[in-house]
Structure formats: C-alpha cells, structure tokens
Amino acid sequence: MTTGSIRTRRVPTDRLTVGITEIRAEGEPVLFVHGNVSSSAFWHTILPLLPDRYRPIALDLRGFGSTDPLPIDATRGLRDHADDLAALLVALGLDRVHLVGWSMGGGVIMQYLCDHPAAVRSLTLVNPVSPYGFGGTHGVEGTLNSEDGAGSGGGTANPEFVARLAKGDRGEDSPLSPRSVLANCYVKPPWRPEHEDEYVTSMLTTRTGDDHYPGDSVASAVWPGVAPGTRGVLNCLSPLCFRIDELHLIDPKPPVLWIRGEDDVIVSDTSMFDLAHLGSIGAVPGWDGTPAQPMVAQTRHVLNRYATSGGAVREVAVAGAGHAVHLERPEEFGAALLGILSA
Template identity: 85%
Template sequence: MTASPLRTRRVPTARLTMQITEVREEGEPVVLVHGNVSSAAFWRTTLPLLPERYRPIAPDLRGFGGTDPLPIDATRGLHDHVDDLAALLAALGVTRAHLVGWSMGGGVVMQYLREHPAAVRSVTLVNPVSPYGFGGTRGVDGILNSADGAGSGGGTAHPEFVARLAGGDRGEESPLSPRSVLAACYVKPPLRPAYEDEYVEAMLTTRTGEDHYPGDSTATTVWPGTAPGTRGVLNSLSPLHFRIDDLHLVDPKPPVLWIRGEDDVIVSDTSMFDLAHLGAIGAVPDWDGTPAQPMVAQTRGVLERYAASGGAVREVAVAGAGHAVHLERPEEFGSALLEVLEVLA
C-alpha cells in the first residue's frame, strides 16, 4: 500500500457541482459520506489507508465544504443528499460502489441503499444516526412522542453554537465553540485528534440559516416546545421526514458493517444532544417524563431484521472511543472496513 496525497476537485453534475476529495481515479469505488457540521476533510486519515485496488471518493454534501450550498428541502428527509450522491456517481461513471457513512452520512447511506440496492456493493455505518431520525421518538420501533415531531428539528440546536459556527469561532473559550464541541463530543476526551485545526475549518464550512444548519422550526404546546419545520439539516433528520423501518425488504442485500464507539455522546441511548435525555438529567427545564430516544437500540433492531431476512451484518463496538471512531482508532477502523470491502473481492 502506497500513501497518496489527498486532492480535491469540483465535479459538475445534473443537480449541482460537488467537491470531492480523492487519492486516485482508478480502482473499485468506495464512497465515504461525512456527517453533520463537517465535510469530507473528516475522512483525511481514512482515504490513504485503502489499498490501491480501491478508489476512495469523499464528497462534500450540499451546504458543507466546497459543494454548492443549495437549500435543503427537509420534507424529503435525506433524499436531497441521496439524489445528489446518485448524480455525482453518474457524473463520475460509477455504477456500483461500496458506501461508508458517518453519523448523518450513515443515514444518507441507509437511504441510498433503500433506493438503489443494486448499485451498492457493501455498506459501512460509522456511528450512524438512527434509522428513525434524531430526537422525538421512543422505543426500539421509533414511535413518535408527538404527532408534530416535538423534540426534533431545527429548534433543538443550541443558539450559541449556531452563532459561533456562523461567526467563524476557531477558539475554545466557550464550551459551545466548534473546537470545544469537537474535543468534547466528536471524540472522547482527553483525546485531541491529529489535524484538529483542519477539522475545525471543515466544521466552519457549514452553511447556517433556515435553509441549511440548523433549519427552521415550529412552536408547539408539547414539551419541549419546539417541533420541526420544513427546511434545513436538522429538520431533514426529524422522524417526521426521515424514517427507514423497511431496510430488510431491499433486494439484493449487500453486507453491512456497523462500527461505533461505545462512548459516543451524540448517537447514544442517552444522547447529550437529545432534549428528552437532557430533560431527564435536569439540563432542560420542565421535563414531562418524555423518554430518551434509544438510538443505538433502534439501529440494532433495524439491522437485526435485515440479518434475519438474509443480509450479512457485523457489529463492531470499539471500547473507549466516541462519535468519530475513524479518527480515534484509525487502524482498528481501517481493518474492519477492509474486511467488509474484501468480502466481495
């Protein structure tokens, strides 16, 4: 395996112009999809790990990095990103690919598999968002806590974090600065990842506002007083708009690797970003007993049905790692990823 320098380029597609990061233009395609408040830069330690027989492609999603910042229609869930990805692969001449998705990118990958199963060689989910979205549900089957999706959507973001993101804050004087959130939540403290400055810059490429991050919101009389709107990132992740409970019906069923850090505080059954859990611990006032969303259990339930229907699923829980296991344990992550890639070798 020979390390190659990372390079970026913008690729015109039928929908928008997307920026991609890559190391070579030959080999079996492996598409790596980043998460929320990030960009393809978060794959910088992963891309060079892949042997030369693979062609890693890491796109910036719309509204992040160097891709056109078109608005996000949240009523389509993650379909804007899925359709953008399909257009990108068509422009690159890629008909089948391995898909790797981190956090929100895991949701994009699951939705892509649901829509285009024959185009997917394998799936790797890295600390993925629940198949029932982020916030506003209870139980392993993702039952809505309220018909209006209360507890999810654009109104759940902390206003100071949004303001510091929009203002280009590169410091860590506030616990709500992007750098502080990266250090406290993306990875498990006390680890400070290599290339931290580059990751902060990637976070700061996030477009903010009602069409992007966090999106608009709707007032509700149901605790915690905010329900999703129809525009922007967090609304696209609301269970009102994003729900994948029939993944087991896709045909064919490529192999799935689910790898996660056991100490993830973002995607967790006790997530520090879930208002219901925060209410239970007294961090959000007037909690009415709404249960926390069991995000990990929900993902496990969907993948167990996939396996019971004939799909191959492997779960890897990495002790001592947080939300960005690919940054925290690059060698361990790379080994697990290569295993699923080479199932079809």
C-alpha cells in the first residue's frame, strides 16, 4: 500500500513476517518502534520529516499491525520483540542503526541495546516504559512491592477496554472506548490528532487474549489481588520479567536522547494506569498504602548511571504534551531527534 510517500510491506525473517512502513530504500537507517495498543501507523507523520540522508523504517511488533501474531512468551520480558527486531535487521541487510522507541517500544530498544550494543548508532526513548517494567515496584531502583509481582501484568488491564478492542469499537460512547483512550490518555486534552481515525484503526489491530493483549494472570494474596502470568503483552512488561539493570555496563555506549511529554498520564510517577496510584486516589478499592511506581524517576536513575559511566544522555521534557509527544509536538520532537541522529 502507498499513501503519498509512505509505503507498507511485509518482510519475511527467520522468526516471523514483519510489517514495516518506509519511504525510501537508502540512507542511514533509523528504526522506529511503536508502543502498546498501537502500530507503526503512529509514526506515519514523523517518517517524512527526516532528511534524505536517513532511511526511516517503522515496524509492527508481533501481535500488532500486519506482523504475524505469534504468541508472546512473557517469561523472556521484551526479548521476543527485541529478537524479532534483530531478525528484521538481518533480513533487511542492516548492521548498525539508530533506534527510536515510544512507550513499550522504548523498553524493546533498551533490551536490544543491552543485547547488541555495537549495532546501535543512537537510542531515542520517547515517553518510554520504565527500565523496571510497568507496575508492581517502588523506589528509583525498582524494588518489587511483592515477590509475586502483584499489581503488574495481564490482570491489571480494564476488561471493558479489552472487550471494546476485541470487537473493533470505533465510537466514543465510553471513556474505555479506544478512541476515548487515545483522546484522553495518549495525547493531552483537548488536543486531537489530525489523523485520529488512522490511529484508532491502528489500535484496533491489537490482537487480544492470553497470548497477546493483555495476557494471562494469576490471583495474589497481596493487594490488589492479581499477579502476572507467563504469556502476553502486559506480562512481558511486568518487573518479574522485564528489568534493565545493566544499561550502564554496556560497551560501546551510543548517545541516548530521552524525550517526553511532561503531562503524560500513562508513563508517570502518578500514572493513571498504575493500580497503586489509582488506589491512593480511591479509584481502586482496598488500597493498603502500596506506593505508586515512580516511572519517570526510575528512568532518570538508570540514565544517570549510564551517563556517570561514560554515556552521553540528553533529557528533553516538553511542557504541555502528553504520552504521544511525537504527535503533539512534531517540530520539537523532530529537532531533538535530528540532534541525536547527527551527533
């Protein structure tokens, strides 16, 4: 399919067939990795902003967009996705790339960097998931709230949102409709994206179920009563399965850009998707005082260690922007990105 200069195709690899979006076949490769409940479509307005010296490519992660919906082994953390990324680069004949990851995609590229440091030219983290996963921890070093990871994983998703995803809901009659979540959580209200219908369609490509979104779960004796299972998206983000402690130890250390919207309600020290924070404001019953996860502080802690160990790190906080800062503030995002690509 071609939309203006945007082209999409499926690339066979030795692991699975991956859907990608691209605009040209030459230049320094810049690979864009999307977040949870989305696809490469969330990069479509960004790819054309890069000068001709770069070759921007956006991929669909497994279970999203047009990539094969292979099951996700959550016990490997984000390594299923990072290994899929590695296989795609081999199939495309690319050895050293710039990596850009948004939200969950930020975790994917952090994992890839840990596994393949010499293959990364630069790393750009866009409102990334904490290096200590999503939910179930406290403190800047990501200490578990409970040994079983309670408060993280597949059981933390809102079942109505999952059901509306599964049935392809395009409306806005509920705050749990995908369109409402996009408008109120992905971006900062009252701003609405020009290509909103395309983004809703992208969200609806999310495969649902135990092997995909949100994944399975188990009961816990610890508040809030759910702990992660071993399959699916939210479990691969659980701190039991995904944890980046070694970033400061890698060699070589490519430059890192961390760009984020200051008004993000998804990845935040007071995240509206963290059951511990929701409990503290009375939105989840029975809260026992479990502290909220300081997601931004955890990321800063890990990147500060990276910088102290010799890596170059730049943080850009964009006032008035939410979780999808690249959509909300494309000029500021583009300027910061070009800065690190040319560093």
